Amino acid sequence: MVLHGGHRHHFARGVHLFGCHLGEADSPHLARLHRVCQCADFVLALPIGAVAAATGVSARLLRYYEEQNLLAPARTSSGQRRYDESDIEPVGRIRRLLDAGLPTHVIAEILACACRGSGDVEPCLDPLLRDQLARLDARLTQLAFHHERLTELTSRPAAFSTNPSDRNYDPGLQLSGRRSQ
DNA sequence: ATTCTCACA
């Protein structure tokens, strides 16, 4: 059971369980506090700030991930997002997949695969990952091509330049870290 | 104080 909507006034005075005061509703430690009380048969609804504190991912980004269909938190009657602890783990997973350069629509596909094993990506999705790797290679090749052509364009005028900073040209700086597709 | 949506790079 997820507490939200009409239960908001309960949170205003902190969270109580069997008469014990567990902490304030917006406390960053709420997730941990609930873990201590696993005897409870309901799931506490976490506001976005608590999830941000628990995961290290900003509230702004959590909203963005929802917009990209990577998360689907519940809403209170006033429209505020209410997460539960089962939303915590996916956030870290999303971060790791983004760090691998995967676009959000691919990550959504990966998250949709319910047959979870131990890793971040199911083995059955290996073809998908290989396809992304191929796209990355293609971009790398194109970047190398652009780098060569641009070097041709810059090195000639530089030979006639009187600007001393032209001698500090570093090809490595031409590679900026952008994502694929 | 926190969270919301809309708009922008």
Place this chain on the structure above:
DNA sequence: TGTGAGGA
């Protein structure tokens, strides 16, 4: 893929 503005 993210961020900033501006309001409830």
